[in-house]
Amino acid sequence: MNQILTILAVLFTFPVTAQNPEKFSKEINEEGIALYHSEMTSWNGTDIFIENYKNRENIGGYFSYLDEGIPKCIFFSKSQKVIGTISFPANYNPKDAQIDLSERDFTPHETEYFTIRQNALKRMQNDSIFKIYKDTNLNIVPLIRNKVKKVYVLTATSAGNAVIFGNDYLITFDNENQVKNVEKLHNSMIVQKINDEKIGHTISGMHSHVIDKWQAITPTDICTLMLYQKFTGWESYTTISKKFVSIWNSDNNLVIMKTEDFKGMTEKMLKNKKGKSKTEKEEE
Template identity: 30%
Template sequence: MKQIIGFLFFFVSIILSAQNLTLSDKELKQKLDSIKTEGNLLYSYENASWHAGDLVGSNKRLAENTGSYITYQKNDTIKTSFLNKAGNMIIAELSFKNNQTKPVKENFKERGLNETESILKNIRSAIIPQLSDPKYSVTVPQGYSLNMIIIPFNENYKVYLIPGTVQSGIIPFGNDYLFVSDKKGNIISHKKFHSRLIPTSTALENGGTVTMSTHSHLVTNPFISATDICTFKLYAPLTTLEEFSVLSTALGSYIKYNYKKDNIEVVKNP
């Protein structure tokens, strides 16, 4: 991942009283770098899923026989594999590198699932029924979907849910979740990054365009989130926006991200 190009030092130390946590400038930078790295990883998964889905969807034979899909990383490659409707065979595998929109390799030969694909398929199957538990407050507003990204995490797995939409001129911030599960898909912990969906319009009613997007984070979510970065990187290229900011009520400042520079800044004003 690229290193942060610019960083505006705000305080010698920042006190997050709500969390009883004190961060130095160095610690804050490390935290934001970590979030950015995670956001870019989420984006690489979703970028592959998006473009692989478009390619498979344009193939009538594959589209008619495709069930779910699995996206995972192998070395420097992100792979998206499509299962048949029965869910017991892989009927298409597309490989991507460096967030390219075109796969570096395509394989449409039917085969069985490898070990990684089997684990991810089983986790996905186990997680989905658990999401209906009211304690997780998972919702899917009309006109939106929730996309699942499963990433290995130590001996467990991170399971992200991020919103998607086919509506033009909308960046679907918010309504994003993180679950940690064991290898069998049993949920160990969970977090909701935003209290609701924040559909951000990129066009004005008078025909003008939006030049800056900003939304607020509560004290309990003091930083820009990896899901914020992933969502923006997916939808911003479809708009004229290059950056967005988050108002952190805990920090008393704005955290701004520019997707073209892959850069995070902490500033007093957006």
């Protein structure tokens, strides 16, 4: 483990672009951070709204978005009216949230979020690609960035001591907000424990990617790592595939390397370390 941590430390001393031949780590990282902001807003917004809104049967759903830099969680009724707007400061502190429970119409921008969310939900209810496992639920996360409309679907768990990766999906839309494509980002669901019976508290984690289109770390991976970092304390995380090794750290730095380059570099570093140890032993 110490050897792995040494390799990670060396990697993060180099510019990301030098390790990223495809030059897509920045885009993946930014998308993951955007997902995190949306999910963090929804996590906190849901708790606040449920505590303050009493007519539970009237709730139709929710979504979150950035409104001129302000994170907002929007709750709507079954009659498609906004019934709650929870606004947060940049630190997402629930104590500083602004609560507006007045009923109103969607803004034009909110209408776009609502439309793709509902169209995604309709597809989820009628497409067998979507799976739900025991003690989990699927979170719908609409995202509009650079005029591109997407919905990510993430798996969340009600079980403690676990972080869920995988069983996630990406839904894209055409100009009419109709579903254009649905795809899986991972081949399966990966459950990683925060505290392991044999080794105690885990300090990092790793999983593999096999889907050809998603060989690097995914935005959903980054979102999940950021959401649970305060519970896991993980300083780094790695995904491995035939093409790429992706290494994320808790400072939200991301390095993506070709797998062959990563293997060559680690073998060289370990060989040099072994040679150095042998020399030091001979000098004793």
